[in-house]
Amino acid sequence: MATDGKKIVLITGANTGIGYETVKALLQSTQPYHIILGSRSVEKGNSAKAELQKEFPNTPTSIEVLQVDISSDKSIGDAFEKVKANHGHIDALVNNAGHSVQPVPGKRTLREAWNEDYDVNVSGTQVMTHVFAPLLIRAPGARLLFVTSGLASLQRLHGSWYAGGPEPSEPGWPKASENPLSAYRSSKTALNMMMLNWHYLLKPDGVKVFSISPGMLATNLGGIGPERLKAMGAGHPSIGGNIIKDVIEGKRDAEAGQVVAGQGVQPF
Template sequence: MSLGKIVLITGANTGIGYQIVRALCASTSKYNIILSGRSLDKVNRAVADAKAEFPSSPSQLEPLQVDIEHDDSILKAFEAVKSKYGKIDALVNNAGAQLDGQFISGKISEREMWQNSWNVNTSGTQVMTSTFAPLLILSSDPRLLFITSGTSTISGTEDMNMHFNKSPDAGWPKTGFQITAYRSAKAGLNMMMREWYRILKNDGVKVWAISPGFLATGLGMGNPEALKKMGAQDPEIAGPFIRDVLEGGRDKDAGKVLTSNGIQDW
């Protein structure tokens, strides 16, 4: 049986990651989709759910345990993929975390919020990418995607129509909606994407960051229904958008932060 393009997605068992899986399963093209996540049980359930929803999909699904906060877990996953496939055609760095709410609610310290935000969203993604890069450059059409955030745009911080840009009242402590650590880590991710675009350019790897928009996911212990009332869209819309990038629809925009209808400002 011939292999389809091999697509490895981190954080694939929930949220945007799982919507990417669904979109690829719905495609008439054949993929070998590697669903990775911290919990193998949850990844296995996601595989079963996708197979049940798309019983006629030409694509194959495979679970993979990987925790991008731990180098030994990343290396173990690398050896498993290398042994079975010998290469990958696309790496979608989707795994991430918004931990600001945990600090505000007193569950973690300020230092833990900042360190863990960067460890998951930036440092872990960097190590995941550098570990799998040797397999990626073996593809005839290699693609590298980083899932970022609309809150990561530095020029966009001047847009006072966005509630996360508004200044809190005078005095201390500051209260209200804050995602300072998360958006800073995602801004760092954007620069990291630019570095990978530079580093892998002569290997023919196409690189992007993807800004999927304000979506009603459970990121950061968010309540999807409450987020929808704030204007968040269904996360399902992210799947076809990201599939289009993987299938060549945005090749002319390589090296940029993509939105569904354009380019996000730096």
């Protein structure tokens, strides 16, 4: 597939939320791209592509839908073979696909909830990166991004329970203030360690590696719902998309190997 020398950007989970807004941000860039829009569902991916092309009919950036479910090794392997055959390299991999669930009596145990979050946010992301690394190192100036969370910061949590939440001061069990996002935030802390591993591993290849902390944004992640998140002060997902675009375009290169936030870097 000819891409006319455009930089090739692969984004997982790009049919919705921050991934979708990242595609929109790149479509509005003065730099033309070929975007590989990763989606677990081909139908949802094609629907997102159609909406984007309708909104931006004159963009020089092209979009290709790729079916990829990062919780499946086979799906990742099949996606790799397609991208390798069509392009031979990628200039940027944005590990955006994420997962957040809570235990539900009779439906999902505590262990299952934690395992689901780690399977996507850590294990699946690691496998996706490992499989696609050969295509990244073929591109000069390639970039590898991991979308993390402000909740992942150990330094921010130290000395307080969680941002905006009550101190768990009541005695007894269960705790009314038990954080329902413990699995999610712990998995994103692990993701930041993963990013550091890749940062040092790919340094000899010239690949710049980052975590991206977009802040609290109104997405569907975790099933809370965008409207409820907006009421809690969440920003528009386009904020995250624009941060990612800036990193892809080299505007935050001095912060490689760190957790890039809207302003400055987030402490580990």
